Amino acid sequence: xxxxxxxxxxxxxxxxxxxxxxxxxxxxxxxxxxxxxxxxxxxxxxxxxxxxxxxxxxxxxxxxxxxxxxxxxxxxxxxxxxxxxxxxxxxxxxxxxxxxxxxxxxxxxxxxxxxxxxxxxxxxxxxxxxxxxxxxxxxxxxxxxxxxxxxxxxxxxxxxxxxxxxxxxxxxxxxxxxxxxxxxxxxxxxxxxxxxxxxxxxxxxxxxxxxxxxxxxxxxxxxxxxxxxxxxxxxxxxxxxxxxxxxxxxxxxxxxxxxxxxxxxxxxxxxxxxxxxxxxxxxxx
Numbered sequence: 335x336x337x338x339x340x341x342x343x344x345x346x347x348x349x350x351x352x353x354x355x356x357x358x359x360x361x362x363x364x365x366x367x368x369x370x371x372x373x374x375x376x377x378x379x380x381x382x383x384x385x386x387x388x389x390x391x392x393x394x395x396x397x398x399x400x401x402x403x404x405x406x407x408x409x410x411x412x413x414x415x416x417x418x419x420x421x422x423x424x425x426x427x428x429x430x431x432x433x434x435x436x437x438x439x440x441x442x443x444x445x446x447x448x449x450x451x452x453x454x455x456x457x458x459x460x461x462x463x464x465x466x467x468x469x470x471x472x473x474x475x476x477x478x479x480x481x482x483x484x485x486x487x488x489x490x491x492x493x494x495x496x497x498x499x500x501x502x503x504x505x506x507x508x509x510x511x512x513x514x515x516x517x518x519x520x521x522x523x524x525x526x527x528x529x530x531x532x533x534x535x536x537x538x539x540x541x542x543x544x545x546x547x548x549x550x551x552x553x554x555x556x557x558x559x560x561x562x563x564x565x566x567x568x569x570x571x572x573x574x575x576x577x578x579x580x581x582x583x584x585x586x587x588x589x590x591x592x593x594x595x596x597x598x599x600x601x602x603x604x605x606x607x608x609x610x611x612x613x614x615x616x617x618x619x
Contacts, residue, residue: 439497
């Protein structure tokens with residue numbers, strides 16, 4: 335039934351429960367494999383990322399729970415690693431040397447003209463304020479800054495899965511309604527996903543905001559582009575609460591089937607496999 339998830343956060347970062355609770359929820363719902371991907375450390379402390387001092391405990395807990403639940407579910411240990419700058423991104427040796435099962439590459443942060451770090455992964459009212467105060471109200475410039483970082487992350491590598499590939503689209507379109515219909519934006523997305531395909535990354539269909547905001551990341555309008563480029567996809571809930579690990583999964587899989595995807599990527603027995611999308615999809619509980 336394609337019951338898998340590889341993007342989730344527990345109490346090692348900004349998740350709202352211990353990893354054990356997420357696994358119990360996954361087992362109860364019949365998941366076959368599950369991955370935890372805590373936010374990797376940054377060069378400075380935040381409310382949502384791990385500290386490097388926690389890394390050993392994180393890896394140890396993952397290994398402990400892999401053994402504890404070995405007969406019930408496959409657990410995989412990953413990280414969601416941000417591209418911040420050339421010294422802190424998924425490609426650096428410090429991240430590559432960690433004994434992880436997979437890595438997710440993401441962008442949440444930008445620099446303004448004063449070299450101040452700005453977190454653009456925020457509610458739309460906060461986003462509007464940040465654009466006005468840090469970037470002079472120039473949302474188009476903010477979009478280009480965001481995608482410039484994504485392009486650079488894709489170029490450098492060091493990750494397996496592209497996380498919430500166009501996370502900014504909802505806030506940007508809220509700031510400037512109709513922006514997603516502007517030709518330059520569609521051209522930008524075409525170039526972006528073309529490069530992602532050329533590099534061979536998997537792209538997650540991130541369902542975290544589907545029930546709340548009615549959107550996926552990437553936006554559903556680009557899934558045909560993903561299919562055209564031959565990009566492999568997987569469905570992840572980016573869950574921060576155990577009860578939300580399955581949110582939006584059935585809806586995303588149904589849309590993927592409708593546009594011609596027959597398979598999604600799943601991690602089993604330590605290998606990524608193209609797995610058929612179930613022909614009869616249940617609704618989320």
